[in-house]
Amino acid sequence: MSTEPAGDPAIRVLVVDDEPIAADAHAAYVRRMEGFALAAVAHDGQGTLHALKDAAAAGAPIQLILLDMNLPDLHGLDVSRRIRSAGYGVDIIAITAVRELAIVRGAVSAGIVQYLIKPFTFAAFAEKLANYRQFRRQLESQGQPASQSDVDSAFASLRTPGETPLPKGLSQDSLDSVAALLRSGGRPVSATEAMAELGMSRVTARRYLEFLAESGKARRASRYGTGGRPESEYHWIG
Template identity: 50%
Template sequence: MTLRVLVVEDDPVAADAHALYVNRVPGFEVAAVAHSRAEALRALEEAAAGKAGGIDLILLDLYLPDGNGLELLRSLRAAGHTEDVFAVTSARDLTMIREGVSLGVVQHVLKPFTFRTLSDRLLRYADFRATAETQAEAVSQDEVDRTLSVLRAAPTASTLPKGLSAPTLARITAQLRDAAAAGLTASEAAAALGVNRITARRYLEHLVSAGRADRHQRYGQVGRPEHHYVWRS
């Protein structure tokens, strides 16, 4: 499933950069770009009425030429809009951040940010959505905590083992998630991403250690077992 994103940003250069970043992340596409509250409202209405479907996620700048982004969000909630929101802002006011959380902001991304920063958060959001949509209810507190931690805890280079990079991890994560129950072997992941099998296996084993994938034995055509990795939904 492709998640459709509305980019709301008053600076045209920044808006283009954010849209470019979103379109580079597997499983996401920019549905529209708006530079004001009025344009954002119009884009949401047009997306809801269009054949391509509505908006799944809004990247929302909090400072817009015709009003505050949180005021826009408040009016959207009052009108029954349920789209998830990433607040994209240079604001570091914790009171504003708290208000955003109360209105359903699921991530705050501080400007300026890199592609890796946004990519990590988008992929984690996709994981969260996939879990919420395929699992009717949580069976334990641990499961609730694990689901929320996927959304909240974005990985950084410092949390990865030496030799692993966040961009490559994001690509392998997307491949494994897209494979669903079919899963991948290290050889299949390596071929898909253009890396060697040992490198692909290191990333897959990291996902197993992090509790985001499961490892099974699968027997090949000549009877030799291979490690088979499946995304943990």
């Protein structure tokens, strides 16, 4: 459930991917993001169009689509063009393994606002969505008509790397404490060790360590020889 303040509702997101595992992963990523709400998941082009229609009819229109390019019935670019032809005011971020420049150019012409290449980490995903959210905020906050600097600033937010937002349930103070422990120890740290040092639960410590690993600030490795099952340890790389 969204924790957004009044007047700043969560952006409703449709995840589209023909691979169920990928679709589930992207949906889970959306749920971890503040300011976004998962509206639906579709696995092909026709399902995407139906989901848009159903959401609009229910009075809860979808505002952002995370769209795979390789779908079983329609190419992602065809889906984008049909969406535009139908008059839906929805933004699209392409999430795909397709790297051909012709497709990238086609994505731009089809009105796709961001392009994220698979595979990627949660940190990369979060950065794209955070930048997109800032883009929406800037456009919605401007008066009419917008000045050239207003437009330039809004579009720059799509390109400028921002601070990776924390997943729900994580605090900046606790993250700083875990990062400081990794930096200062000069040795790898496990979730059990972080729990003992910082007085947090092992599950919580592991969430912060995993976030640092996904953000590229720590490296995860397996630790053996502890008498039980292998445990992950984390090295600070900054």
